[in-house]
Amino acid sequence: MAVTIKKVSSDTELREVAALADKIWHECFTDIISIDQIDYMVEKFQSYKAMTKQLIEQDYSYYAVREDEELCGYIGVKPEKDDRFFLSKLYLRSDKRGRGIASLMLKKVFDEAERYGKTRVYLTVNKHNDHAIEVYKKTGFVIVDEAVTDIGSGYVMDDYIFEYEL
Ligand SMILES: CC(C)(COP(=O)(O)OP(=O)(O)OC[C@H]1O[C@@H](n2cnc3c(N)ncnc32)[C@H](O)[C@@H]1OP(=O)(O)O)[C@@H](O)C(=O)NCCC(=O)NCCS
Structure with a gap:
């Protein structure tokens, strides 16, 4: 396999990532949150329009993960003003999971955080997202807090906050 991870x-390319995000979110979150909430969150955070705004106004970067040229995952990150690097999105299509690609993606995140001179990477993950939680723990992330975030329209995100010391 030839995996590439490029900004x-x-x-x-951003439109391609938005289409993949829509597919992955509807495939992986149906056991955790309602379809209505998935639709709402994809539109609010992962649509082409939302991601364009994040890139222009919020200092986000997205990375396309390809295996043999085919887009199969993506990463979203953002440097904070302090010493932290925010891992906002880490998504891989279901048929590509369990094959070492996630570890390459996390390595890319750590490399980018170091490039920005950051000393910590943090992320939020839904408390019921068991597999992602195991992956983060195995990688060396630890839970530092919890957060219930109101995202509008009656929806909340009920998350753990994980942190990794570089
Ligand atoms: C999160 C995600 C990117 C992880 O990718 P993945 O391919 O499923 O991850 P892997 O199974 O390769 O696991 C990554 C590492 O964790 C380890 N791991 C996985 N499950 C584990 C468990 N239950 N216990 C201990 N280690 C575990 C793997 O061995 C692997 O380490 P290795 O590469 O050194 O062998 C992917 O599952 C995904 O896109 N999920 C849906 C979207 C999502 O929930 N994203 C996170 C939102 S916060």
């Missing part, structure tokens, strides 16, 4: 640098 999204064109509008066309």
Whole structure:
């Protein structure tokens, strides 16, 4: 397998990532949150429009994960003003999981955080997202807090906050 992880640098590529996000979110979160909430969150956070705004106004970067040129996952990150690097999104299509690609993705996140001079990477994960939680723990992330975040329209995110010391 030839896996590449490269920064999204064109509008066309961002649209491709948005389409993949829609697919993965509907495939992986149906056991955890309602379809209505998934639709709402995809539109609010992962649509082409939302991601364009994040790139322009919030200092986000997205990375496209490809195996043999085919887009199969993506990463979203953002440097904070303090010493932390926010891992906002880590998503891999279900048929590509369990094959070592996630570890390459996390390594890319740590490399980027170091490039920015950061000393900690943090993320939020739904308390019922058991597999992702295991992956983060195995990688060396530890739970530092919890957060219930109101995201509007009556929906909340009920998350653990994990942190990794670089
Ligand atoms: C989260 C996600 C990117 C992880 O990718 P994955 O391919 O499923 O991860 P893997 O199974 O390769 O596991 C990654 C590492 O954790 C380890 N791991 C996985 N499950 C484990 C468990 N139950 N206990 C201990 N270690 C475990 C694996 O051995 C692997 O380590 P290795 O590469 O050194 O062998 C992927 O599952 C995904 O996209 N899920 C849906 C979206 C999502 O929930 N994203 C996170 C939102 S916060």
